Amino acid sequence: xxLDDLPTPCLVLDRRRLARNLERMASAVAMLGVALRPHMKxxxxxxxxxxxxxxxxxxxxSTVAEAEYFLAHGFGDIILGAAITPQKLDQVxxxxxxxxxxxxxxxxxxxxxxxxxxxxxxxxxIELDCGEGRSGIGADDAALEAIANQLxxxxxxxxxxAGHSYAARDRAAxxxxxxxxxxDAAGAARRLRDAGHDCPxxxxxxxxxxxxxxxxxxxxxxxxxxxxxxxxxxAEIGTHGREDIAVTVLASVIxxxxxxxxLLVDAxxxxxxxxxxxxxxxxxxxxxxxxxxxxxxSLGESRVVRVWQEHGLVQLAHGSVEGxxxxxxxxxxxxxxxxxxxxHDRYYVVDGGDEVVAVWPRINGW
Amino acid sequence: xxLDDLPTPCLVLDRRRLARNLERMASAVAMLGVALRPHMKxxxxxxxxxxxxxxxxxxxxSTVAEAEYFLAHGFGDIILGAAITPQKLDQVxxxxxxxxxxxxxxxxxxxxxxxxxxxxxxxxxIELDCGEGRSGIGADDAALEAIANQLxxxxxxxxxxAGHSYAARDRAAxxxxxxxxxxDAAGAARRLRDAGHDCPxxxxxxxxxxxxxxxxxxxxxxxxxxxxxxxxxxAEIGTHGREDIAVTVLASVIxxxxxxxxLLVDAxxxxxxxxxxxxxxxxxxxxxxxxxxxxxxSLGESRVVRVWQEHGLVQLAHGSVEGxxxxxxxxxxxxxxxxxxxxHDRYYVVDGGDEVVAVWPRINGW
Numbered sequence: 235x236x237l238d239d240l241p242t243p244c245l246v247l248d249r250r251r252l253a254r255n256l257e258r259m260a261s262a263v264a265m266l267g268v269a270l271r272p273h274m275k276x277x278x279x280x281x282x283x284x285x286x287x288x289x290x291x292x293x294x295x296s297t298v299a300e301a302e303y304f305l306a307h308g309f310g311d312i313i314l315g316a317a318i319t320p321q322k323l324d325q326v327x328x329x330x331x332x333x334x335x336x337x338x339x340x341x342x343x344x345x346x347x348x349x350x351x352x353x354x355x356x357x358x359x360i361e362l363d364c365g366e367g368r369s370g371i372g373a374d375d376a377a378l379e380a381i382a383n384q385l386x387x388x389x390x391x392x393x394x395x396a397g398h399s400y401a402a403r404d405r406a407a408x409x410x411x412x413x414x415x416x417x418d419a420a421g422a423a424r425r426l427r428d429a430g431h432d433c434p435x436x437x438x439x440x441x442x443x444x445x446x447x448x449x450x451x452x453x454x455x456x457x458x459x460x461x462x463x464x465x466x467x468x469a470e471i472g473t474h475g476r477e478d479i480a481v482t483v484l485a486s487v488i489x490x491x492x493x494x495x496x497l498l499v500d501a502x503x504x505x506x507x508x509x510x511x512x513x514x515x516x517x518x519x520x521x522x523x524x525x526x527x528x529x530x531x532s533l534g535e536s537r538v539v540r541v542w543q544e545h546g547l548v549q550l551a552h553g554s555v556e557g558x559x560x561x562x563x564x565x566x567x568x569x570x571x572x573x574x575x576x577x578h579d580r581y582y583v584v585d586g587g588d589e590v591v592a593v594w595p596r597i598n599g600w
Numbered sequence: 601x602x603l604d605d606l607p608t609p610c611l612v613l614d615r616r617r618l619a620r621n622l623e624r625m626a627s628a629v630a631m632l633g634v635a636l637r638p639h640m641k642x643x644x645x646x647x648x649x650x651x652x653x654x655x656x657x658x659x660x661x662s663t664v665a666e667a668e669y670f671l672a673h674g675f676g677d678i679i680l681g682a683a684i685t686p687q688k689l690d691q692v693x694x695x696x697x698x699x700x701x702x703x704x705x706x707x708x709x710x711x712x713x714x715x716x717x718x719x720x721x722x723x724x725x726i727e728l729d730c731g732e733g734r735s736g737i738g739a740d741d742a743a744l745e746a747i748a749n750q751l752x753x754x755x756x757x758x759x760x761x762a763g764h765s766y767a768a769r770d771r772a773a774x775x776x777x778x779x780x781x782x783x784d785a786a787g788a789a790r791r792l793r794d795a796g797h798d799c800p801x802x803x804x805x806x807x808x809x810x811x812x813x814x815x816x817x818x819x820x821x822x823x824x825x826x827x828x829x830x831x832x833x834x835a836e837i838g839t840h841g842r843e844d845i846a847v848t849v850l851a852s853v854i855x856x857x858x859x860x861x862x863l864l865v866d867a868x869x870x871x872x873x874x875x876x877x878x879x880x881x882x883x884x885x886x887x888x889x890x891x892x893x894x895x896x897x898s899l900g901e902s903r904v905v906r907v908w909q910e911h912g913l914v915q916l917a918h919g920s921v922e923g924x925x926x927x928x929x930x931x932x933x934x935x936x937x938x939x940x941x942x943x944h945d946r947y948y949v950v951d952g953g954d955e956v957v958a959v960w961p962r963i964n965g966w
Binding site: 242297317322348368369397486487490500503508509543560599 | 855870874943
């Protein structure tokens with residue numbers, strides 16, 4: 235099967251680029267001397283997890299559905315990284331009874347009590363806020379020990395995520411965020427140990443901060459996710475180059491507007507997502523950067539400038555619409571690969587060329 | 601099963617509101633004296649189609665996957681409303697050979713020739729641009745007859761969509777757009793008939809324009825879609841009221857930030873979409889308006905002010921976070937119901953209360 239045989243829109247995964255991205259992150263994390271626990275919320279694929287962890291290991295997930303899926307595919311050591319609710323404990327406990335070692339996260343004393351009371355086995359990490367202001371408690375917060383006391387022997391460790399690293403626009407700012415993430419997590423672990431608790435896991439991570447070298451002192455693992463595929467936003471903030479983006483949307487031309495040098499394609503807000511995260515960067519890529527059918531940047535800064543549910547409007551950066559027939563193929567690099575990928579139920583895998591070498595399913599939904 | 605028993609996030613469909621919305625549109629279209637061919641790209645559900653068309657009838661779809669699904673569920677008279685490509689003709693022809701009467705749309709002379717040449721039976725409508733500037737040719741364009749000549753006996757009619765009606769902010773502007781949509785479609789049909797072509801279908805429609813009364817002179821059918829469920833954006837532009845929004849996302853509280861009167865919920869950019877269409881209206885609802893667990897507006901203008909993949913940050917408009925436990929339930933009305941619904945694979949159906957009376961699947965993807 236060739237890319238030309240595929241129905242559009244669909245998701246194309248370049249396995250060579252994926253392999254390069256995986257290797258780069260594995261090296262960076264090895265240099266830090268800690269374990270890599272990749273976040274599978276981006277790829278949502280056991281095939282990708284096997285490449286990310288060739289020798290096995292723990293994974294991070296964002297939904298109970300992902301936890302169930304990765305356990306079923308041999309990845310039992312799981313952190314479910316979005317804060318848990320009492321209602322979700324039953325299913326996590328069932329999966330643990332079936333062989334999983336799924337750990338949940340919480341920043342709430344009442345929730346910690348519910349975890350400790352639950353008749354099934356569920357261990358938990360205490361979520362820390364290391365500056366993002368989304369979820370978690372401060373590393374110095376008095377609640378740290380209160381939550382640990384509630385969890386008792388179900389305390390598995392501490393968990394931080396410097397999601398605000400995405401807002402850093404230079405190396406110095408990013409390095410400061412990475413150091414704070416490590417420092418806060420290690421400090422909270424020390425506090426807990428000083429108070430007599432076990433704190434085996436000291437878990438941090440985002441793709442930008444994971445790549446910052448230096449002293450990892452006190453942390454035990456790192457949880458990047460988006461690094462596997464990359465996207466235009468990550469390229470803009472310097473996590474990788476545009477040539478490292480491994481996932482693109484294959485689309486067909488469905489209309490031509492010669493006077494405006496515009497094309498309509500069959501990838502709109504559902505196939506691409508409405509994510510506009512490059513809007514705040516040096517190169518606003520609209521709803522995606524348009525590549526040729528081979529995935530190469532021969533169309534320059536041609537972008538998807540507007541989307542409707544199933545239509546995307548492409549503004550050509552140069553040239554005319556003459557070379558584009560109805561049914562002609564383009565590839566679109568996404569602003570935010572997690573959101574774009576989530577609209578699709580599978581990857582059509584290529585090794586750089588146009589031969590489809592595999593089809594890998596995704597675990598979407600909740 | 602009660603709403604409280606459902607895993608979150610998930611989609612709740614209030615069948616009473618749906619029925620009211622369906623009845624209102626059916627009456628408006630009956631007053632115009634034309635057929636209703638509902639666009640199923642919003643609901644993507646045969647269960648909803650059966651309620652929208654209690655006596656049967658034609659439907660509109662936006663993807664080949666929807667065409668296949670609705671044919672399999674007894675709706676064979678289909679217009680596939682996103683412009684077709686040569687590659688997609690094979691599957692449409694196969695579905696037509698299996699009993700479908702799927703009609704495609706095109707605005708391209710070469711594509712019309714490909715349709716005419718195709719060995720399978722595929723009829724087509726000529727797409728008109730009545731002011732939106734997305735796809736289609738002008739009703740006066742010389743290409744109209746050229747495309748009709750290419751199609752020959754495969755010409756099924758003309759097809760217009762006044763999508764720019766969404767940008768109208770008063771009744772006069774909306775009425776003008778609705779009249780132009782009707783006028784252009786009827787005029788193009790007249791031109792084709794004067795030139796000796798059959799033009800049985802004169803198809804127009806968007807939810808806002810379909811509700812405008814007046815002379816439908818010359819059109820044969822209307823294709824609204826979003827009216828079934830409604831959303832915050834449609835409420836802002838006056839298509840219906842907020843109390844008519846039939847689809848909401850059920851979410852659980854996963855975090856509390858008392859000082860800022862903010863809650864974290866487990867519905868983020870995947871469960872809600874990143875659509876921000878109310879941004880340009882009088883009431884910017886962020887990423888969604890927060891309702892109580894019963895779907896009532898007791899939380900005022902509380903909104904989802906920020907989203908991450910699986911986290912939503914709720915700013916309470918009044919009151920404190922005290923009444924909200926971890927695991928407590930909220931409902932979120934969407935900015936744009938088509939995009940929010942597309943993230944979910946099923947509807948949990950209620951009749952106004954908290955009893956789940958049915959579970960209806962959706963046909964997502966392509």
